[in-house]
Amino acid sequence: MKYTKKQRQEKLQNKIIENPFITDEDLADFFSVSVQTIRLDRLALSIPELRERIKHVAREHLDDVKALPEEEVIGEIIDLQLDKEAISLLDIKKEHVFSRTGIARGHYLFAQANSLAVAIIDEKMALTAKASVHFHRRVKEGERVIAKAEVKGTKDGKTIVHVVSNVKEEMVFYGEFSMYRSGK
Amino acid sequence: MKYTKKQRQEKLQNKIIENPFITDEDLADFFSVSVQTIRLDRLALSIPELRERIKHVAREHLDDVKALPEEEVIGEIIDLQLDKEAISLLDIKKEHVFSRTGIARGHYLFAQANSLAVAIIDEKMALTAKASVHFHRRVKEGERVIAKAEVKGTKDGKTIVHVVSNVKEEMVFYGEFSMYRSGK
DNA sequence: CCAATGTTATGACTAGGTAATAAAAGTAGT
DNA sequence: ACTACTTTTATTACCTAGTCATAACATTGG
Known part of the structure; x- marks a missing residue:
């Protein structure tokens, strides 16, 4: 015999993780049992x-695609005073970090700050024109980043927004965004 | 009767898009047919x-999760000379744009540039320290953004990378990234 | 009123299972 | 070599959420 029960069950588990779409029959063929x-x-x-496996995978996906377009914002907005200040919250998960180091990729912090800067503008449309950002400390998986945006004023039609992101009391990111606004 | 055939079929389509997990029986109940x-x-x-619907949704998901961690880069790298220059390509799709305007959200252009700046560094690990970016023109759904990164040199342990992104011949984004590198 | 369209019912079949039971085969210990 | 136990295989009945084909019934427009 090729495998013992234990070996087969381990392999089986991997096989199914690798390809959740495999039927029992195919597995039986593969293991010759x-x-x-x-x-x-x-x-x-x-x-x-x-069928249950597939359903499960599909549901995960559905949650994903439902979560994204609903709020066109990275992170969850917990306070919003238009043209004044706004706060959003982003929990750093597996998908945000470099798998090897567990450190958040910069563009997620940027994305949180940028989309908050978009959201704060009291206009149907806002776009980023310029941004200057500093990453002060690396953020790790499991940490919660709280971004606070403040409108600092307007200069030749562009609104300046400052965003400070903290993990607990520590500043991890700072950015200055210059935003176009659609308003006449 | 509540609906005509046409009305019912339209509603049916929406119903299923909304919840692909609904069975014919539930639908029959809902429409009283x-x-x-x-x-x-x-x-x-x-x-x-x-079952086919679910399978389809699940496969999409599987492709997603398989596509993302494989390359920890936003966009597809088509040329890479470590510590010299690199080029990546990003096709702007629905998920990258504001649904209302079809204009790409800034953080995707940032993400493409940022991850290219990470990839170009010839080191096990690289992190963004600072970035200064300009969005020159709005990019629309369907356009192909080609980002070109160039290493400009090193200043107190940080590598300066310039990234220019074009759509066709037109510059849409410019960024200067200051990168930490893990090397001793 | 009758023909066309729409709706429902029926029966036979399918994949990919669950659950329960029984039988056969392999493995050890003495 | 015989018993005891584990592991594997087979068998049967049942399930869901369908497919396809055929037939009968219902509704509506002209």
């Missing part, structure tokens, strides 16, 4: 059946 | 059955 054995294995490992 | 009618409707609209 009967379908029933595969089913006992899944039962033992509490791996749900193909 | 028989399951068979729903099936004829789906057939007419060529909407696949529940």
Whole structure:
């Protein structure tokens, strides 16, 4: 025999993670055992059946795509006084960090700050013209970044917004954004 | 009767887009028609059955999660000479633009430039310290942004990278990045 | 009123399973 | 070599959410 029960079950788990769309029959072929054995294995490992697996993957996706366009903002806005100040919150998760180091990629902090700068403008449309940003400290997975934006005034039609992002009491990011606004 | 055939089929389409997990039976209940009618409707609209719908959504998701961590870069790198220059390409799609205006959100252009600046550094790890960026022209859905990064030199341990992004011959973005590098 | 369109019902079949039960095969210990 | 136990396989009945084909019934417009 090729594998012991334990070995097979380990491999099985990997196989299914790798390709959640595989049927018991295909697995049975692959391991040269009967379908029933595969089913006992899944039962033992509490791996749900193909359809449930697919459903699960699909639901995750649906949550993703629903979460994004709903709020065209990176991070969750928790306070917003138009043309004055705004605060948003971003929890740094796996998808935001370099997988090797666990350090957040700069453009997510930028994105949080930038989209907050867009949101704060009391206009149907706002676009970033210029930005000058500083990354003060690396942010790690699991940390919560709170960005605070403040409108500093207007200079030749462009609104200047300052954004300071903190993790707890520590400043991790600072940016100055110069925003076009659609208003006449 | 509540709806005509046409009205029902339109509503049906929306219903399914809204919640692809709904069964024919639930739909039949909702519209107070028989399951068979729903099936004829789906057939007419060529909407696949529940399981196929779910599978499709799941596959998209799988592609997403597989595509992202593979290359930790926004855009596709088409040329890379470490510590010299690099070029990447980003096709602006629906998910990159403000849905109302079709104009690309600034942080995607930033992300493309920033991740190119990270990639160009010949080191296991590179992080952005500072960045100064200008958005010269709005980029629209369907346009292809080509970012070109050049290493300009090193100043107190930080590498200066310039990134110019063009759509066709027109410059749309310019950024100067100051990068930390892990090297001793 | 009758023909066309729309709707519902029925029966046979499918994939990819669950669950329960039984039988067979392999592995150890003595 | 025989028993005891684990592991694997087979069998049967059932399930969901469909497919496809055929037939009958209902509604509406002209």
